[in-house]
Amino acid sequence: SQAETRQNPRYSLRRLPPLRFKMATDMDKLKELSAKKYADQAVAFMNVYWDKFYKNEKAREELWTWTNIFIKLDKKKEKGCELNEFDAHRFLEQIDETLSVKDMREFLRSVDIDFNKMVSLTEYLVSKFKVDWKVYINTPIGMDEKRQKELQDARNAVIQAKEKAENAMAEKKNSDKAAAEAKAAAEEVKAALAKVLSEEKKYQSKLAKHEKDSKDTSLGVVKRNKAANLLQQLKAKPTLSLQQAKITLQAAERKSTKAAKKAANAAIIAGEALKRAEQAFAEAEEKLKEILDKPVAGGNGSSWWLNREFEEAKKYMPKSKLAKMMKKRVKAEEKA
Structure with a gap:
């Protein structure tokens, strides 16, 4: 009854809809990172996996080169964030990793984590360095604001x-x-x-x-x-x-x-x-x-x-x- 509801606050609270907070999923975080400019994606990866780069000048320069090839191939240039299948194939050709059409499609399926038929620099780096992408996108870089x-x-x-x-x-x-x-x-x-x-x-x-x-x-x-x-x-x-x-x-x-x-x-x-x-x-x-x-x-x-x-x-x-x-x-x- 209405009288019972007024007298029993616990009863009243149970009748209210529960508060819901939408938590960003790992896939959401990956998509957010993959939507960043190429240079920002490269920096983010290097920050988390600095141990793979700080004593390896070749690895640092390769990442620099790969990033700039992505930029060169993308019509959006520096403002771009991912390549289509054709340009991704061109990227592999330029770094001497040419694949057959069949192998290329298999590669794209394995790299395209978010299944949007595009390859971001982040997705390529995750595949290239064989890291767990879920661990990667949840690892803090240790920098304050x-x-x-x-x-x-x-x-x-x-x-x-x-x-x-x-x-x-x-x-x-x-x-x-x-x-x-x-x-x-x-x-x-x-x-x-x-x-x-x-x-x-x-x-x-x-x-x-x-x-x-x-x-x-x-x-x-x-x-x-x-x-x-x-x-x-x-x-x-x-x-x-x-x-x-x-x-x-x-x-x-x-x-x-x-x-x-x-x-x-x-x-x-x-x-x-x-x-x-x-x-x-x-x-x-x-x-x-x-x-x-x-x-x-x-x-x-x-x-x-x-x-x-x-x-x-x-x-x-x-x-x-x-x-x-x-x-x-x-x-x-x-x-x-």
Whole structure:
């Protein structure tokens, strides 16, 4: 009865629906990890199984290479997380693990833990290193949130430095192209000027000849008058070839002026882009040094990957600038 319910709270509670909390299953955790970007998947695996990597440079570099092949094959590039059957086969071909179509499908079935007919880097690594995926996805990496944030901040700085270096490289190519075009345009002016001088010489030679013939008493009146008439015509209107040569020269000069201006602007833009890249690299290097100098119990894979990304980013910077940055850093350390 209603009276009994009010008097007996235990009875009332039993009538309420039980509270339910949905716990993430191992498969949910695997799917979440497999949905991360390739680099994040690689770092996660390296963090948990650092014992397989820390004394094995070959293994570290192989993981780096595999990750970048996945990225290269995926249309989404760095933002991707898994490959389809065709691209997974291409991946195996590139690392010299070619399989027949039948063996490939069997391999995919064995690797594709979540049965979505796609192969994530995580699934490949689990298969390659023959680890228990359930143990893997439930193993903590031993990093607190502060350390993870520091690593992510440093990584963002490295990524930004690489992007700015790539932009600087692109602007340098634009500048070099503009400079080459300006040089070619200047050569066209030089050639056009030479043509004008050549035609001018021919023109003056004709003027001199007609001038001479018009005054040569050894010639008949008709020839002298003809020469005088031609002389007046040439003075009034130079030869067509000379006129065309001058028009070509004027066009070449306009083109050269425009190209030179474009090259100058491109050089300024390239210089500014390089300065921004240098600044970004200096900031990234400072953050990297600060975080790598700290002793930590976990996240060694993250630290190694971060340093490897920075070394890779350096390839986009001119060697002369890297040497300058190194010299500057050494001086700063000596003063400290």
